[in-house]
Every structure is written in structure tokens, then in C-alpha cells.
Amino acid sequence: xxxxxxxxxxxxxxxxxxxxxxxxxxxxxxxxxxxxxxxxxxxxxxxxxxxxxxxxxxxxxxxxxxxxxxxxxxxxxxxxxxxxxxxxxxxxxxxxxxx
Amino acid sequence: xxxxxxxxxxxxxxxxxxxxxxxxxxxxxxxxxxxxxxxxxxxxxxxxxxxxxxxxxxxxxxxxxxxxxxxxxxxxxxxxxxxxxxxxxxxxxxxxxxxxxxxxxxxxxxxxxxxxxxxxxxxxxxxxxxxxxxxxxxxxxxxxxxxxxxxxxxxxxxxxxxxxxxxxxxxxxxxxxxxxxxxxxxxxxxxxxxxxxxxxxxxxxxxxxxxxxxxxxxxxxxxxxxxxxxxxxxxxxxxxxxxxxxxxxxxxxxxxxxxxxxxxxxxxxxxxxxxxxxxxxxxxxxxxxxxxxxxxxxxxxxxxxxxxxxxxxxxxxxxxxxxxxxxxxxxxxxxxxxxxxxxxxxxxxxxxxxxxxxxxxxxxxxxxxxxxxxxxxxxxxxxxxxxxxxxxxxxxxxxxxxxxxxxxxxxxxxxxxxxxxxxxxxxxxxxxxxxxxxxxxxxxxxxxxxxxxxxxxxxxxxxxxxxxxxxxxxxxxxxxxxxxxxxxxxxxxxxxxxxxxxxxxxxxxxxxxxxxxxxxxxxxxxxxxxxxxxxxxxxxxxxxxxxxxxxxxxxxxxxxxxxxxxxxxxxxxxxxxxxxxxxxxxxxxxxxxxxxxxxxxxxxxxxxxxxxxxxxxxxxxxxxxx
Numbered sequence: 001x002x003x004x005x006x007x008x009x010x011x012x013x014x015x016x017x018x019x020x021x022x023x024x025x026x027x028x029x030x031x032x033x034x035x036x037x038x039x040x041x042x043x044x045x046x047x048x049x050x051x052x053x054x055x056x057x058x059x060x061x062x063x064x065x066x067x068x069x070x071x072x073x074x075x076x077x078x079x080x081x082x083x084x085x086x087x088x089x090x091x092x093x094x095x096x097x098x099x
Numbered sequence: 100x101x102x103x104x105x106x107x108x109x110x111x112x113x114x115x116x117x118x119x120x121x122x123x124x125x126x127x128x129x130x131x132x133x134x135x136x137x138x139x140x141x142x143x144x145x146x147x148x149x150x151x152x153x154x155x156x157x158x159x160x161x162x163x164x165x166x167x168x169x170x171x172x173x174x175x176x177x178x179x180x181x182x183x184x185x186x187x188x189x190x191x192x193x194x195x196x197x198x199x200x201x202x203x204x205x206x207x208x209x210x211x212x213x214x215x216x217x218x219x220x221x222x223x224x225x226x227x228x229x230x231x232x233x234x235x236x237x238x239x240x241x242x243x244x245x246x247x248x249x250x251x252x253x254x255x256x257x258x259x260x261x262x263x264x265x266x267x268x269x270x271x272x273x274x275x276x277x278x279x280x281x282x283x284x285x286x287x288x289x290x291x292x293x294x295x296x297x298x299x300x301x302x303x304x305x306x307x308x309x310x311x312x313x314x315x316x317x318x319x320x321x322x323x324x325x326x327x328x329x330x331x332x333x334x335x336x337x338x339x340x341x342x343x344x345x346x347x348x349x350x351x352x353x354x355x356x357x358x359x360x361x362x363x364x365x366x367x368x369x370x371x372x373x374x375x376x377x378x379x380x381x382x383x384x385x386x387x388x389x390x391x392x393x394x395x396x397x398x399x400x401x402x403x404x405x406x407x408x409x410x411x412x413x414x415x416x417x418x419x420x421x422x423x424x425x426x427x428x429x430x431x432x433x434x435x436x437x438x439x440x441x442x443x444x445x446x447x448x449x450x451x452x453x454x455x456x457x458x459x460x461x462x463x464x465x466x467x468x469x470x471x472x473x474x475x476x477x478x479x480x481x482x483x484x485x486x487x488x489x490x491x492x493x494x495x496x497x498x499x500x501x502x503x504x505x506x507x508x509x510x511x512x513x514x515x516x517x518x519x520x521x522x523x524x525x526x527x528x529x530x531x532x533x534x535x536x537x538x539x540x541x542x543x544x545x546x547x548x549x550x551x552x553x554x555x556x557x558x559x560x561x562x563x564x565x566x567x568x569x570x571x572x573x574x575x576x577x578x579x580x581x582x583x584x585x586x587x588x589x590x591x592x593x594x595x596x597x598x599x600x601x602x603x604x605x606x607x608x609x610x611x612x613x614x615x616x617x618x619x620x621x622x623x624x625x626x627x628x629x630x631x632x633x634x635x636x637x638x639x640x641x642x643x644x645x646x647x648x649x650x651x652x653x654x655x656x657x658x659x660x661x662x663x664x665x666x667x668x669x670x671x672x673x674x675x676x677x678x679x680x681x682x683x684x685x686x687x688x689x690x691x692x693x694x695x696x697x698x699x700x701x702x703x704x705x706x707x708x709x710x711x712x713x714x715x716x717x718x719x720x721x722x723x724x725x
């Protein structure tokens with residue numbers, strides 16, 4: 001596959017993720033969408049790396065995986081706490097932190 | 100021996116600190132002991148140092164103690180410089196100061212602020228000593244401001260009367276105008292010479308600033324501004340008459356004998372700079388001549404005995420400025436010395452009279468005190484004779500004669516200056532003896548309340564002796580060849596050479612000034628003892644002129660219209676302070692933006708994400724399109 005089509009794929013994935021974060025109201029789905037965005041970025045790295053025959057692209061993907069794992073761990077912990085406190089996962093329902 | 104110079108300055112400050120901090124724990128006799136002792140010891144030390152110095156008067160003595168601060172190439176030290184000029188000033192400050200402190204022990208004994216009084220007086224003596232002994236102009240300026248502060252504190256010493264506080268404030272503000280000018284002068288000197296050490300400056304100025312160059316002129320004008328402020332000369336003389344609100348010893352010490360001569364000292368100290376600016380020198384002489392006439396004529400109409408003396412002080416310092424302006428340096432310093440003796444004497448004697456008359460200042464309510472207070476009368480007469488320059492027997496004659504002769508025959512002298520000086524001599528004699536005749540002669544109206552004790556009489560007698568005899572150390576060439584004083588001073592100041600060397604002419608001039616004095620005394624005698632109804636009639640007839648003179652040529656009124664009214668008007672107009680408005684506007688706009696932006700902080704996470712995405716889009720668009 002060429003770099004171009006790879007980057008288009010990554011861009012489409014990223015837009016799907018972003019749209020998901022923006023229009024979903026359930027926190028768990030928002031987290032899922034964030035994961036999609038992270039993976040889209042990872043794909044872009046891998047394509048860029050392989051087209052230049054540079055292993056650094058794959059190394060960056062490993063970093064992103066590690067970040068994603070950490071993010072999911074903290075994110076799910078927050079989701080549990082939010083659910084315990086508000087008995088809901090609707091992000092629009094917990095909008096009392098305003099200026 | 101010379102290392103004692105530092106201790107001369109140290110003792111008054113120690114006295115101030117002890118009295119200021121421990122005032123309430125000390126008994127009255129302890130306060131007197133510390134207050135007088137901390138000036139007495141420096142007086143003794145000055146005698147020791149002075150005698151030692153007289154043996155070997157050539158050269159100057161520098162005593163370095165420690166560095167004050169360092170900023171770039173400016174590193175003023177706490178360093179003292181002793182040369183003949185400084186020695187004379189130190190001698191007067193400590194010696195006359197000591198006598199006045201002694202007098203104050205009795206004069207102030209029933210005052211509530213006894214300890215406070217001596218604390219301030221000691222601080223004043225210390226600051227004045229710094230002023231005259233400083234080896235750089237920064238250190239000198241410290242003393243300069245110190246005496247200004249003490250002047251403020253002591254004029255307002257009886258602070259319960261708002262009038263006194265007003266007078267103190269006026270003195271402070273008016274002298275501050277001069278101080279500001281002086282400080283700018285120091286900046287100018289430093290900018291061009293990278294040093295403010297007096298000796299280095301005096302050595303460098305003639306080489307770098309040509310005679311009559313604009314820099315030299317501006318530098319000397321700025322320093323002159325400081326000098327006229329502190330020495331109460333035209334146009335800043337308005338503060339001194341009001342400064343009489345303080346106790347009499349304060350008037351004697353600060354507003355007659357020492358502080359007000361700081362301007363004379365400054366000009367004499369920086370004479371090299373003034374010599375490079377002949378126009379300014381001429382200005383100094385003209386200021387002196389005008390001031391002595393204005394103050395003299397004002398003194399003629401005063402009824403308050405201390406105000407007469409205050410105006411006579413302004414007038415006599417005018418003589419010193421006249422002498423400085425014509426380059427008669429040693430004559431100016433000589434007149435300063437003699438003036439310190441007789442003016443301190445006059446103020447102290449007047450203080451004793453006022454005390455005896457239940458704090459009555461009006462001379463016309465006194466009268467006939469000659470019999471009641473003989474010692475006061477005779478000492479006051481000695482001082483007055485010296486002030487009026489009674490020929491041959493008084494010191495004032497010799498000092499004033501030197502000034503008058505050089506104002507005519509000196510290098511920069513001319514007949515107009517001489518005429519002003521001679522007219523001033525006549526006026527001086529009239530107002531001085533008017534004071535004597537009105538206060539001590541005639542019939543007594545009131546009972547005297549108290550008899551002055553020894554602590555008041557001894558300083559008076561000592562000062563009276565000095566006002567008579569101090570003149571014999573310097574006599575005109577045509578009378579007797581005595582020039583101990585100018586011979587001593589010429590190590591730090593150039594000698595003034597008369598251009599005309601005709602003894603006959605000098606005799607004639609001395610004759611004229613003697614006639615002026617005697618004529619003035621006779622006029623006063625005639626008007627106030629023989630025909631006392633005449634002046635009263637005139638006062639009625641020419642009441643406008645009298646009022647004009649009584650208010651010191653109405654300079655206060657002039658400044659009220661010229662300065663005070665516009666300033667208060669402007670501040671009234673600008674009550675809301677337009678500069679403040681700018682900052683208020685900035686605060687207002689910040690608050691407005693706050694209320695606007697706080698709406699975006701709505702707590703909806705999805706909204707934030709949208710905002711972030713839009714921001715990214717915007718940045719990308721900018722990067723791609725531009």
C-alpha cells in the first residue's frame with residue numbers, strides 16, 4: 001500500500017473517532033472513540049515509518065499503545081467513580097463545573 | 100591627633116540615639132548631661148584638632164572610616180575632610196552649638212518635650228558636622244538633608260499649635276525646592292566627571308569646563324539653587340521669617356548661626372566651579388545685594404522682636420552672598436563667623452527677654468527693660484552693635500567693611516553693589532537700634548516675670564565677648580596689618596585682591612560706612628526716643644507701604660497667586676486624576692472580557708472538545724493557507 005492511501009485511512013479513522021467523541025453522550029463510548037483516534041495516529045506513524053524504511057515509526061506506535069493503556073486504566077477508574085457518584089454516565093448530565 | 104575628627108561627628112549622633120530611644124527612662128538632669136555633653140565633647144575635640152592643625156595648616160587632612168555604598172563608579176565613603184574652611188565651620192557649629200545647648204538647659208527646663216528637644220538638637224549638630232566635614236558631595240548631601248529634617252522637627256517643636264506646624268511644613272517644602280535643584284546639579288557633575296569627591300572635582304573642573312561654558316554655568320546655577328533655598332536668599336527666602344515659630348534656642352542655632360549658612364559653605368566649597376561661570380558669580384552678588392535690601396527694609400517695620408532678627412539674618416546672609424559673588428571668599432567666611440557669634444547672642448538674649456515678658460513677642464509692649472535686666476541689656480547691646488557694625492570696636496565692623504571694600508574694589512566689584520551694601524548698612528543700623536530703643540528704653544509697661552540664671556547669662560557673656568573681639572584677627576590693610584583669618588583660609592580659598600590699591604580711598608570708604616552706621620543709630624534714636632509719635636504717624640499715613648514691608652515685600656502673596664493657587668486649582672480640577680482614569684478603564688475592560696469569556700466555561704465536556712477541534716482546524720487552516 002502506498003503512503004498516501006495509508007494516510008487517508010488514518011485520517012478517516014481519526015475523523016470517525018473525533019466525531020464519536022463529539023456526538024456521543026455516554027462516557028464509555030467517548031473513551032472508545034478516543035481509542036480509535038489514538039490508533040489512527042498510530043497507523044499514520046507506521047505508514048510513515050515503513051515508507052522511509054525507518055523503525056522509529058513502529059517504536060512510536062509502541063509508545064502510543066502504552067499511553068493508550070494508561071489512559072484506559074485511568075479513564076475507566078474515573079468512569080466507575082462518576083457512576084458511583086452521579087448514578088449516570090451521560091456526560092451532559094454532569095455539567096455543573098462551570099464558570 | 101587628626102583621627103579624632105571622626106569622633107567629633109560621632110558624639111552628637113550617640114547623644115541623639117540615647118536621648119531618642121531612652122528618653123522616658125532618663126531623669127531630667129541626665130538628659131541635660133547627655134544633651135549638652137554630646138556637643139561639649141566635640142567642641143573640646145575641635146579645639147584640640149584645631150590647635151594641632153594651626154601648627155601645620157598646609158594641606159588637608161582626610162580621615163577614611165568605611166565605605167558607604169558602591170554603585171558603578173560612584174563609591175562615596177564615610178570620609179571626612181578637614182581643611183581651614185571646614186575647620187572654621189566645625190568650630191562655629193560645635194562652639195556656638197555648645198553654648199546654645201547650655202542655654203537651652205535653663206530655657207527649656209519647664210517644657211514637656213525636654214528630652215525630645217535635646218535629641219533633635221543633637222541630631223542637628225551631627226548632621227551639620229557631616230555637611231561641613233564631608234569629603235564627597237553625596238555625603239555632604241546627607242548632612243544637607245539631615246539639617247533640613249531637623250529644621251522641620253524643631254520649627255514644629257510645639258506641634259500643638261497648627262500655626263507652628265504650618266511654618267515647619269513651609270520651611271521644609273521651600274527648602275526642598277532648592278534641594279531638588281542641588282541634586283540635579285550633583286547628577287550633572289557626576290555625569291561629566293564620574294566622581295563626586297570634592298577634591299577630585301575641584302581639580303578636574305578647570306581642565307574640562309572652560310570659563311563661561313554653558314555646562315559650567317548650568318552646574319553652578321543648579322548648585323546655587325540649593326544654596327539659596329537653604330540660606331534663605333531671593334527668591335526662596337520666604338520660609339525663614341515663619342521659622343521663628345520654634346523655641347528661641349532653635350532660632351539661634353539653626354536659623355541664624357549655622358544651618359542657614361550651609362549655602363554659603365556650599366558655594367565656598369565649590370568655588371572652583373563658580374569661578375568658571377562668571378555670569379553666575381555676578382548673579383550671586385546681585386542676589387545677595389537685592390536680598391539684603393529687601394530683608395533690611397522689611398525688618399524696619401516688624402513689631403515681633405524675633406521677626407526683626409529673622410529678617411536681619413536674611414539680610415546678613417545677603418552680605419555673605421554679595422561677598423561670595425565678588426570673589427571675596429575669605430571675607431564671606433569671616434562675616435559668617437562673626438555673624439554666628441552676634442546673631443546667636445541676639446536670639447538668645449531675645450529669648451530671655453521673651454521668657455521674662457510671659458512669651459510676649461511684640462517689642463512695643465516691652466520697653467524699659469534696661470534697668471530690670473542689665474546683663475541681658477548689655478550683652479544684647481554688644482550683639483546689636485556688632486550687627487550694626489559700630490566702627491572700630493565691634494567685630495561686625497571689620498567683617499562688613501571687608502565685604503563693602505571688596506564689593507567696590509574687588510575684581511568683580513562695582514559701584515552699584517557697593518551702594519546697595521552701604522545702603523544696607525544704614526538700614527541695618529536703623530532697625531537694630533530701633534529694636535534696642537523700643538525694647539530696653541522708654542517706660543516699662545509690664546512686670547518682668549523672672550530672672551535669668553547663670554546658664555543663660557554665661558553663654559550670653561561669652562558670645563558678647565566674641566562678638567566684640569573676633570574682629571581683631573582680621574583688620575583692613577590700611578589700619579593695621581593683621582590678616583590671621585584670611586592667611587589661614589587661603590589654604591582652601593583663593594585670596595581676593597583689590598584692584599584699586601589706594602589707602603586714601605579705602606579710608607574714605609570706611610569713613611562713609613562708619614557714617615552710615617552712626618547716622619542709622621542717630622535716626623533710630625531720633626525717631627523712637629525723641630519723636631516716637633513720628634513713626635506712628637507715618638505708619639498711619641503710609642499704611643499700604645508699611646503693610647507691604649511688614650509682609651516682607653509680599654512675596655508670600657506673590658507665591659500664593661503664582662504657585663499655590665494654580666496648583667490647588669489644578670488639583671481641584673483633576674480631582675478624578677486623569678491618569679487614574681486610564682488604569683480604571685483598563686480594569687473595566689478586563690472585567691468586561693471576563694464576563695464575556697466566562698460564558699464559554701459552561702461545564703459541558705463535549706462543547707470543550709468541539710472548541711478544541713475548531714481551534715485545531717483554525718490553526719491547520721492558517722498553516723496551510725498562508
